Amino acid sequence: MGTFTPLYSKYAFLGALRSAAQMVPYEVSIGLILITVLICVGPCNSSEIVMAQKQIWSGIPLFPVLVMFFISCLAETNRAPFDLPEAEAELVAGYNVEYARDAILNSSLRSTELHPYSPGLCTLLFPGGWPPILDLPISNRIPGSIWFSIKVILFLFLYIWVRAAFPRYRYDQLMGLGRKVFLPLSLARVVAVSGVLVTFQWLP
Incomplete structure (x- = not known):
């Protein structure tokens, strides 16, 4: 009886498990933070979310939420x-160690296109x-696309x-x-913000 040799690398398998486990808590906290912002502004339409912030930006009263969302x-x-x-500074680059040319190119393009998407959502x-930023005649002449950029x-x-x-971070620090x-914190923020808005009848 010969020894059984697995067809996959243990480093790629551990990297995939890390990636899946890392996504779960942070995706749930991102969803709760989005709920907090939508409770304050009302609609889910992006234009109406922006228009609801004409008097005051959401990031000012919800600054801790902004920090949590960014992290x-x-x-x-x-x-x-x-x-x-990914552990891109190490010799074994996490889950993509088994990728061929096209697969690693697609993975790199996906991670690269996510980098401007997250700051755009924060903005x-x-x-x-x-x-x-300031409601002045000079600044109003600049197109909105420039300000967004x-x-x-x-x-x-x-x-x-x-x-x-x-x-x-160490992995236990990251998951903790x-x-x-x-x-x-994000769940408590949803409860606190919705409680304040309902109590003082500030719901949009």
């Missing part, structure tokens, strides 16, 4: 310091979207700054942050 997006897109599934939900670039700068400034901190 959850970092973990969701596997950006450093949460790049444990839409918290700092007011495409209207100008400026805000997205600022969030991208934060992505790059966090990548350069913080060391990689998601399950023991972000999940209860």
Whole structure:
């Protein structure tokens, strides 16, 4: 009887398990944060979300929610310091160690296209979207697409700054942050915000 040799690499298998386990707590916290913002602004239409922030940006009263959303997006897109599934600084690059040319190209393109998507979602939900930062005649002449791009670039700068400034988390620290901190905090924020809005009849 010969020994059984598995057809897969244990490093790729562990990387896939890490990726799946990492997505669950952060995706749930992102969903709860989205619920918090939608409770405050009312509609789910992106244009109406932006128009609801004309008086005050959602990121000002919901600043802790903005911080949690930004960190959850970092973990969701596997950006450093949460790049444990890919571990791109190591010799064995996580789950993509078994990929061929086309598969690794598709995986790289997918992760690259997610990087501007998350800052774009942050810009839409918290700092007011495409209207100008200050309601001045000069700033109103600049197209909304320029203002939206400026805000997205600022969030991208934060992505790059966090990548350069913080060391990689250990896996137990990463999962503890998601399950023991972000999940209860985001759920408590939903309950608190909805309770305040119902109590004072501020529902949109």
